[in-house]
Amino acid sequence: MINLVVALPAEARPLIRHFGLRRRPDASPFPLYDNDGISLIVSGVGKLKAAAATACLHAANGAAPDHAWLNIGIAGNGARALGEGVLAHSIKDAATRRCWYPPLVFQPPCETTAVLTLDRPASAYPETDSVDMEASAVYETASRFSTGELAHCFKIISDNRANPSHAVSAASTEQLVTQKLDEIEAIVRQLRQLAEEMTRLRAPPPEFERFLARWHFTVSERHRLHQLLRCWQLRVPERQLSPAEFGALARAGEVLVLLERRLQGLPVRLS
Amino acid sequence: MIDTLYIENDVADHPRARRVCEQFPHAKKIRCERYTEVFNPASQNFRLQKRRPALILAEKFRHFVLETPHEFGVGGAHNYYFSHMLNCIYDCRYCFLQGMYRSAHYVLFVNYEDFQQSIVTTLARHDGEPVWFFSGYDCDSLALEPVTGFVEFFVPLLARYSNAWLELRTKSTQARSLLHMQPAKNCVVAFSFTPEEIWQALEHKVPPVQKRIDTMVRLQEHGWRIGLRFDPLLYHKDYRSQYTRLFADIFQKLRAHDIHSVSIGTFRIPAPYHRKMVRLYPDEPLFAGPLTKSNGLVSYYPELQQEMLDFCRTALSAYVPAAICFSCMQAY
Ligand code: SF4
Numbered sequence A: 001m002i003n004l005v006v007a008l009p010a011e012a013r014p015l016i017r018h019f020g021l022r023r024r025p026d027a028s029p030f031p032l033y034d035n036d037g038i039s040l041i042v043s044g045v046g047k048l049k050a051a052a053a054t055a056c057l058h059a060a061n062g063a064a065p066d067h068a069w070l071n072i073g074i075a076g077n078g079a080r081a082l083g084e085g086v087l088a089h090s091i092k093d094a095a096t097r098r099c100w101y102p103p104l105v106f107q108p109p110c111e112t113t114a115v116l117t118l119d120r121p122a123s124a125y126p127e128t129d130s131v132d133m134e135a136s137a138v139y140e141t142a143s144r145f146s147t148g149e150l151a152h153c154f155k156i157i158s159d160n161r162a163n164p165s166h167a168v169s170a171a172s173t174e175q176l177v178t179q180k181l182d183e184i185e186a187i188v189r190q191l192r193q194l195a196e197e198m199t200r201l202r203a204p205p206p207e208f209e210r211f212l213a214r215w216h217f218t219v220s221e222r223h224r225l226h227q228l229l230r231c232w233q234l235r236v237p238e239r240q241l242s243p244a245e246f247g248a249l250a251r252a253g254e255v256l257v258l259l260e261r262r263l264q265g266l267p268v269r270l271s
Numbered sequence B: 001m002i003d004t005l006y007i008e009n010d011v012a013d014h015p016r017a018r019r020v021c022e023q024f025p026h027a028k029k030i031r032c033e034r035y036t037e038v039f040n041p042a043s044q045n046f047r048l049q050k051r052r053p054a055l056i057l058a059e060k061f062r063h064f065v066l067e068t069p070h071e072f073g074v075g076g077a078h079n080y081y082f083s084h085m086l087n088c089i090y091d092c093r094y095c096f097l098q099g100m101y102r103s104a105h106y107v108l109f110v111n112y113e114d115f116q117q118s119i120v121t122t123l124a125r126h127d128g129e130p131v132w133f134f135s136g137y138d139c140d141s142l143a144l145e146p147v148t149g150f151v152e153f154f155v156p157l158l159a160r161y162s163n164a165w166l167e168l169r170t171k172s173t174q175a176r177s178l179l180h181m182q183p184a185k186n187c188v189v190a191f192s193f194t195p196e197e198i199w200q201a202l203e204h205k206v207p208p209v210q211k212r213i214d215t216m217v218r219l220q221e222h223g224w225r226i227g228l229r230f231d232p233l234l235y236h237k238d239y240r241s242q243y244t245r246l247f248a249d250i251f252q253k254l255r256a257h258d259i260h261s262v263s264i265g266t267f268r269i270p271a272p273y274h275r276k277m278v279r280l281y282p283d284e285p286l287f288a289g290p291l292t293k294s295n296g297l298v299s300y301y302p303e304l305q306q307e308m309l310d311f312c313r314t315a316l317s318a319y320v321p322a323a324i325c326f327s328c329m330q331a332y
Helices: A009-018 A047-060 A133-146 A170-179 A181-202 A207-213 A219-235 A251-264 B015-023 B111-123 B151-161 B195-204 B207-220 B239-252 B272-279 B301-318
Strands: A003-007 A031-036 A038-042 A068-075 A085-093 A113-115 A128-131 A151-159 B004-008 B028-032 B055-059 B078-083 B106-107 B130-136 B164-170 B186-192 B225-233 B261-266 B268-271 B293-294 B296-301 B324-326
Touching: A003 A009, A003 A047, A003 A133, A009 A038, A009 A068, A009 A170, A009 A181, A031 A047, A038 A047, A047 A133, A068 A133, A068 A170, A068 A181, A068 B225, A085 A133, A085 A181, A085 B028, A113 A133, A113 A151, A113 B028, A128 A151, A133 A151, A151 A170, A151 A181, A170 A181, A181 A219, A207 A219, B004 B015, B015 B055, B015 B207, B111 B130, B111 B151, B151 B164, B164 B225, B186 B207, B186 B261, B195 B239, B207 B225, B207 B239, B225 B239, B225 B301, B239 B301, B261 B301, B268 B272, B272 B293, B272 B296, B296 B301, B301 B324
Parallel strands: A003 A038, A003 A068, A068 A151, A085 A113, A113 A128, B004 B028, B004 B055, B055 B106, B078 B130, B130 B164, B164 B186, B186 B225, B225 B261, B261 B324
Antiparallel strands: A031 A038, A068 A128, A085 A151, B268 B296, B293 B296
16 A cells, blocks of 8 residues: 655646546545555645645554555755656755655665755755655654655655746646656555565464454453464464364463464474 | 665765765765664664665764673673674574664764774773673674775784784675785684575575685685684574584584684574564564573573583584683673
8 A cells, every 4th residue: 555645736636647546535634535555645735734634644544554655746956957856865854953864775766865844935945955845744754654664755846946936837736747657656666565565574374363253362362372373374384273273272361372382393494 | 785875974074984985986875964863763674674775874972892791702701892883784584683773774883993992991991801802793794894994994903902802703705804914813703604504594695604614714724713603503403414514514624723712502582672573574484483582582492492502512522622612692
């Protein structure tokens, strides 16, 4: 699952078309779209709205821990060319001076940049940074929900020293995003792969639910059951356990004791 | 190999940092205020970062030389360790660094001169008594030598002090610097080994066992004192035959009577690190092994530990005297 956070409807429209997203019927304070493992929320401009929309999307998608996040939006950069797409390698909140370094565990399809998130539009450009108004809030919020490797910010340069920001319109924004769909798609693909891998690793062993349905396990017993079933799966992957093998036992605690005892007799593997 | 460098603003002009940067002309160079901003955030995944670790160039301000945990050592009374680097280019699945650090990025502290000062002060405190300095506690001492120049700096430094001992601990074959220098009598190059089958299963990116044995032999022929570290010993139903073969392979090529020390220790890991490692690698058979938790440490059952230590000690006694064989069961 990947969650996209954009500030403006004009940034959202090309993405909605490209990924075939549909408006979700649930009541949400922010427009929310999804299709086939991709969700998109339109936050509005500024850090507060961006953080709120990110949290809202997290909750709307079941507060799962391994979703990928991508903030997509336009940014200014004094030195870069209009229309250039850049992935943030660092994100600084201009107001708090806090800085984040999204770990780049995949090869980005584009250049990377330092992003400076401002509270209000600036009249001058910093030396090298790209400036926006949402990235720090999206990253800070999203990296509370997922690991930092799964949260990123992709910016498209909409204005520079020669082309100031007052010339940016909804139409030009839509066009800028449309021109960068290939790069966005490539990032989305890589992030989705990582998120799927994390989800797969976190998944409980296949027979876990069947044991839970058969006996009542306390929270700590559930953890222990999870551990023991995982060990079983790794020690004898060719042989799946069935609750029926423990059918005579009345209590969850007894199941765990027997499972533990049976595990001790299994061969030890290192690969 | 390294395509991203994070560089602390204050070390950007340090000659050692500049040299490292020159070695990676195509790497992305990202400035930061303190390495901890990149290395320490809670929301990081060691396993994911191992796919593409970055190198962080930083300055260390304190705790340059630290006392080793109790029971760590090869016979010396005063044992210290120092870490010019955090993390390792290899990826051994049993490595405690995965449990200790949130990030898999490599941190290189470029201010070697401050480590030097601290080493000299520590030596002075012991008034001529032998003092051991272990490197390779938080990293592999040699693996990144062409980048770090660690050996070139620290070996000649320690060689100047007759009461100083230096252990370089490694699984690497990066021996060029050592082969180009006069062997230092108070330096032990300690190689860690597990049998071939375990190397294949668990020591990802580590050079093959035979290549490491060859490197060790070349260093010994050149005059370096060699140490052998069989730590961790890893259990498997065929462990006896595998370790027997490993010892035979090593001692067939190495001059056993010239070996400085041998140490053994079974697999053990602090419980919080173990918990984190299982979370990172729930699909790893090693962690489904016959392990138990006791006194905050996860390790093999005591009887199994003892059996493995006894077996290996006996097998090693065919090659080296008991006096140079040490059991290391420290808790990290
Ligand atoms: S070589 Fe040593 S430090 Fe490096 S990953 Fe393996 S165990 Fe860890």
